[in-house]
Amino acid sequence: xxxxxxxxxxxxxxxxxxxxxxxxxxxxxxxxxxxxxxxxxxxxxxxxxxxxxxxxxxxxxxxxxxxxxxxxxxxxxxxxxxxxxxxxxxxxxxxxxxxxxxxxxxxxxxxxxxxxxxxxxxxxxxxxxxxxxxxxxxxxxxxxxxxxxxxxxxxxxxxxxxxxxxxxxxxxxxxxxxxxxxxxxxxxxxxxxxxxxxxxxxxxxxxxxxxxxxxxxxxxxxxxxxxxxxxxxxxxxxxxxxxxxxxx
Amino acid sequence: xxxxxxxxxxxxxxxxxxxxxxxxxxxxxxxxxxxxxxxxxxxxxxxxxxxxxxxxxxxxxxxxxxxxxxxxxxxxxxxxxxxxxxxxxxxxxxxxxxxxxxxxxxxxxxxxxxxxxxxxxxxxxxxxxxxxxxxxxxxxxxxxxxxxxxxxxxxxxxxxxxxxxxxxxxxxxxxxxxxxxx
Numbered sequence: 001x002x003x004x005x006x007x008x009x010x011x012x013x014x015x016x017x018x019x020x021x022x023x024x025x026x027x028x029x030x031x032x033x034x035x036x037x038x039x040x041x042x043x044x045x046x047x048x049x050x051x052x053x054x055x056x057x058x059x060x061x062x063x064x065x066x067x068x069x070x071x072x073x074x075x076x077x078x079x080x081x082x083x084x085x086x087x088x089x090x091x092x093x094x095x096x097x098x099x100x101x102x103x104x105x106x107x108x109x110x111x112x113x114x115x116x117x118x119x120x121x122x123x124x125x126x127x128x129x130x131x132x133x134x135x136x137x138x139x140x141x142x143x144x145x146x147x148x149x150x151x152x153x154x155x156x157x158x159x160x161x162x163x164x165x166x167x168x169x170x171x172x173x174x175x176x177x178x179x180x181x182x183x184x185x186x187x188x189x190x191x192x193x194x195x196x197x198x199x200x201x202x203x204x205x206x207x208x209x210x211x212x213x214x215x216x217x218x219x220x221x222x223x224x225x226x227x228x229x230x231x232x233x234x235x236x237x238x239x240x241x242x243x244x245x246x247x248x
Numbered sequence: 249x250x251x252x253x254x255x256x257x258x259x260x261x262x263x264x265x266x267x268x269x270x271x272x273x274x275x276x277x278x279x280x281x282x283x284x285x286x287x288x289x290x291x292x293x294x295x296x297x298x299x300x301x302x303x304x305x306x307x308x309x310x311x312x313x314x315x316x317x318x319x320x321x322x323x324x325x326x327x328x329x330x331x332x333x334x335x336x337x338x339x340x341x342x343x344x345x346x347x348x349x350x351x352x353x354x355x356x357x358x359x360x361x362x363x364x365x366x367x368x369x370x371x372x373x374x375x376x377x378x379x380x381x382x383x384x385x386x387x388x389x390x391x392x393x394x395x396x397x398x399x400x401x402x403x404x405x406x407x408x409x410x411x412x413x414x415x416x417x418x419x420x421x422x423x424x425x426x427x428x429x430x
Contacts (some may be wrong), residue, residue, distance in 0.1 A: 078416035154284035205273030232259035
């Protein structure tokens with residue numbers, strides 16, 4: 001595990017750096033498959049991303065402040081604290097996506113082509129999310145006596161972070177040729193959704209940090225199964241040649 | 249374009265296999281061996297006994313039943329300096345409801361600097377001395393400051409690496425531990 005990169009007085013969090021690197025590589029990869037009809041061009045792709053993230057972060061912080069005014073009575077600097085805990089994530093996600101939708105509508109972008117344009121970003125980030133988990137020691141596995149177990153948090157454990165990286169690399173290799181091919185709008189995203197959900201469902205059998213619900217089932221697996229069903233349904237529906245749906 | 253029949257069966261069988269996999273991998277509870285003491289979120293906080301500035305021995309496990317904020321610091325560390333007023337402020341306001349332990353990594357500091365630091369910031373919460381750095385090593389400390397948020401059952405709920413933490417950040421964690429702040 002290598003959670004912190006110490007550069008002189010600066011303590012940089014390796015998982016965060018890995019995710020930023022993944023984002024950069026993913027956006028560069030996404031740029032290579034553009035332009036396409038109905039899809040955002042490279043500038044629009046970056047704008048869409050920045051608008052969604054910017055609006056998401058600002059509204060998430062404002063919503064948190066409105067809900068917890070007592071925490072911010074001290075100094076105005078508290079409003080700017082670099083602390084993800086001081087965000088209301090659902091407000092941020094909802095309004096960030098809404099801002100992206102409004103931007104897409106104004107630019108007359110195709111909804112499904114835009115999702116396809118972001119699929120290389122998501123597929124690359126999936127690999128780097130596994131690397132970030134490996135660096136931080138999060139997403140750890142159940143204890144095991146198998147020879148490929150890794151010593152972590154006081155026990156020999158399933159290397160679930162390595163399983164995650166390998167499956168994400170496999171998924172990226174499977175999608176890679178399709179990044180350049182002409183595919184029906186939305187099917188690239190639907191394939192990613194299906195494959196990522198299947199990988200999550202598979203790996204969580206060995207995770208020690210799953211959320212258990214009634215009957216001892218793992219919540220993450222149930223959600224992944226539903227996402228996989230949605231992915232298959234979208235894939236089949238879009239493959240059969242539904243009209244490209246536009247924002248407008 | 250119609251898909252061949254065997255293509256239409258792939259989703260059906262994959263989803264069926266997924267359901268079987270969910271059932272096969274269900275567990276009544278995660279085994280206790282999954283959570284030994286470890287400096288990681290969700291694990292019991294590693295126990296220790298350290299001497300306080302007043303010469304009192306303080307053992308972490310004796311504090312079960314009350315939430316604990318465990319802050320590792322050193323007098324030469326600028327973000328540690330920057331966050332100490334916020335620590336003192338929340339201790340003055342809510343010190344009856346939680347325990348704040350500030351562990352000085354003394355093997356990287358000097359007693360005279362520590363004393364000057366405590367006087368400069370008028371710190372009144374317990375300061376513990378990790379003379380040989382053994383507790384810092386046990387907690388896998390890589391960066392200063394680092395703050396561990398520990399619930400009343402002794403489980404680490406969050407690890408805050410780096411700083412300075414603002415008062416709002418600290419209060420948000422206390423609210424998580426205590427429910428609505430009194």
